[in-house]
Amino acid sequence: MRLLGSRCRRCGEAFYPARVICNHCSAQDSEAWEFGPHGCLYTYTIVRDPPGLAPRAFGQVDFEGKVRVQGRILVHDLESLRIGMPMELVLRPADNGGRVGFAFRPSADGRS
Numbered sequence: 001m002r003l004l005g006s007r008c009r010r011c012g013e014a015f016y017p018a019r020v021i022c023n024h025c026s027a028q029d030s031e032a033w034e035f036g037p038h039g040c041l042y043t044y045t046i047v048r049d050p051p052g053l054a055p056r057a058f059g060q061v062d063f064e065g066k067v068r069v070q071g072r073i074l075v076h077d078l079e080s081l082r083i084g085m086p087m088e089l090v091l092r093p094a095d096n097g098g099r100v101g102f103a104f105r106p107s108a109d110g111r112s
Contacts, residue, residue, distance in 0.1 A: 007033035014065035
């Protein structure tokens, strides 16, 4: 699985989600760019409220091309999360059950 973003043809800066105008050089010359599925955990937080819901993790994962993507982290042991750990992109059902979304989980093969 890969995410679809954009890359500026002028300066090479990559973005997710895709952008028409480059934030780096202001060019309006972007191309579609796929990236993933392996990255590295940049940072994360554990959400422990509201009461009654199981704790869950959200984080930011760095991919090649200096793209940082934010999303849910699927992990059984929240205490096992470490900044810098290899992560992989996965599909997951959305909370409402009607749509598919993406999330991250620790990489099974240790690749980042």
